[in-house]
Amino acid sequence: MSQLQPPRGTHDLIGEDARRHAHVVETARRVTASYGYEEWATPVFEDTRVFSRTLGDTSDVVTKEMYTFPDRGGESLTLRPEGTASICRALVTNGLTQSLPRKVFYNGPMFRYERPQKGRYRQFHQIGAELLGSADPLMDAETIAMGYAILRALGLGGDVTLELNTLGDPESRAAWRAALVAYFRERAEALSEESRARLEANPLRILDSKSPQDRALLDDAPALEGFLNEDSRRFWDGVRRGLDAFSVPFVVNPRIVRGLDYYSHTAFEFTTTRLGAQGTVLAGGRYDGLVAEMGGPQTPAIGWAGGIERLALLLDAAPEAPATIVVLPMGDDMTATAIAVTQSLRETGLRAELDLRGSVKKRMERAVKANASHVVLMGDEELARGEAQLRDLRLRAQRAVPLADLPALLAAER
């Protein structure tokens, strides 16, 4: 049989890759907790309607990227392509819509049938945050500030630009949309084939087009700015003032329209030039209609998701594997004592491993190879005195230490 391979667009997380990934998740968990967020976990597959109803019939995710399949009972299920719809579903089905606001952090794998390339996979992972039940533009600013705080905590503050836009409320957007359709219809021959097909169904998406043909038409296309009603304008001002108050630098980019259909008012992306075409690392916006579409009451909400693989690629240095302490008894009759010592180190929170097999020389070589910081050598004579030899592999020093003192001593040296 030929060698099995992982499915295209998936990858294993091992060694340094696993540590980079965990570092991103742990940093996000710590920072979001400091903003009062609680962590939720939802299933990786959902009733297909959770996504088809909400992401928009014309969005790329729904039309081309979803992993949808009937299960053995005939239900249509979909591997989640993103987290926001699931969190809104969970809010509604757990009866939590009366206990708002809720601040939710999540992380986990997402699935999209895309063309794999650097920073773009079929199973990838996201960190995400949703603030459910707040209509205050200052909260948009705080949510974005929290994303920025995570990027800074990862050492990426200097590598990213916050690009900000407003999509207005549905009324403003409808007026703008009509003007866009009229503009592009007059220039339909000049549009790419894909954009021409989208013209009536979703003209906003043309603004996001990567085709040079379409881009040439964008400069003179009507801007939303001119169609914002009073409420939308006030909201937009509030978000920008809020970002100033939180000291988050941004640039306004009218091209930021986002790939999913459920956004209104705020839309934003943190981008970097360090990842080629896959430059968006954390992005989101306001989605006031989504909870209602899930069968709940009208609930204003704002959130974002960050791509863990892209963030992990950007980290300067991979976090180091924590050093280990090797406990090495020199005779079989010492196994019980060696176990007790190892357990006492672990209970102190230290990383400790027993090595019982092979010659002392072999075991010392293994300890060095495993990048151990210390070896606890247990010989007859020391043990009779209730002591062991503690060898510091970094300082290349060795001394006798009472067994009872080992945990405190090693914890202090960590």
Ligand code: ATP
């Ligand atoms: P893109 O324009 O890069 O396709 P998107 O608009 O589809 O992104 P979102 O749905 O907003 O992305 O997801 C948020 C983040 O998740 C993205 O900014 C990116 O960092 C990451 N992401 C999205 N799709 C993938 C993927 N296929 N592989 C790896 N990371 C991804």
Ligand code: MG
């Ligand atoms: Mg995409």
